[in-house]
Amino acid sequence: MTELEKMIAGELYNAGDVELVAARSKARQLFTQYNAASYDDKETKTAMLKQLLGNFKGNIDIQSPFYCDYGFNITAGDNLFLNFNCIILDCARVTFGDNVFLAPNVQLYTAYHPLIAAERIKGPEYAAPITIGDNVWLGGGVIVCPGVTIGDNTTIGAGSVVTKDIPANVVAVGNPCRVIRSL
Template identity: 40%
Template sequence: MAADQPRSAREKMAAGEWYSFWDPELTALRERAQEAIFEHNTLPPSKRGNIAPALTAILGAVGEGCRIEQPFHCAYGVNIAMGDGAYMNFGCVILDHGGVTIGRKAMIGPRVQIYTVEHHREPDLRNAGVEVARPVVIGDNVWIGGGAIILGGVTIGDGAIVAAGSVVTRDVLPGTTVAGNPARAVG
């Protein structure tokens, strides 16, 4: 792309730059995700399998043996990558604007929320849909307890444990257990 051509909102989102949520391309991607999520959340388990076909089709990557319980919600889906054997319990919400990588055999408890997006602090820009996204990386063999909240820009190292109800605002070292709001190393 030539230097003088403007970048799309999707390119800005992926690059961690400010962009408009109301961009038509992004709106179309969210609508596509809503259709796939609806299928996943309404199919009987015997027909849905581990992940409904339409949801599997939009996810960025799905390893062998992954499972997402219903209900599940995400913003785009295309920015979610799940390693082999990753598991999400019921009620998970992923605002995957900045990208979410979930490692092999990671276990994500019920009602976990992962927010990679932050709205602008200036009210006029916020009302115009201006936001910025930062990725979340969850390592292999991580256990995230029910109701935890993971904020954008966070990496949770391999083998770490996030206690139920914790709010993770900064990186978690491999093998560490964190708890609280904000989450801090314990034990």
């Protein structure tokens, strides 16, 4: 099994693997070009996103700067909006539903490391997918941790750190993020 296959499968993998380093380098070249392109040049920006991202259905608007690890693990439904300075560490799949809005400085982290220091300092890491349902809004500065699913029609308040799944049709806030009311 290759390191890429291990990464996608959620197994311990070596991020320093030549294939993975090359894939991250390609993504960095693409998002650097994307970030440098004129805001008004939608045709160029869309073409770059088609090269960078795994798949997206329709309308997508990502404000620069935008950063990701690989890009190919990011998929989106229709009408995705990512505001300034969004960071997605997509070592595992990151899936956005339809009508998803991310405020500035949102960070999605699929990567994580062994808890035991002796294992962690050797360098290998894990990844767990993030799934964001339809009609979700993540407020400014939200951090979503590995393995989290956020249900449809949910709002996550600014500055929240989402460490566990959040159900559909709720408002959730805080660190750690918790449901404060149903919608």
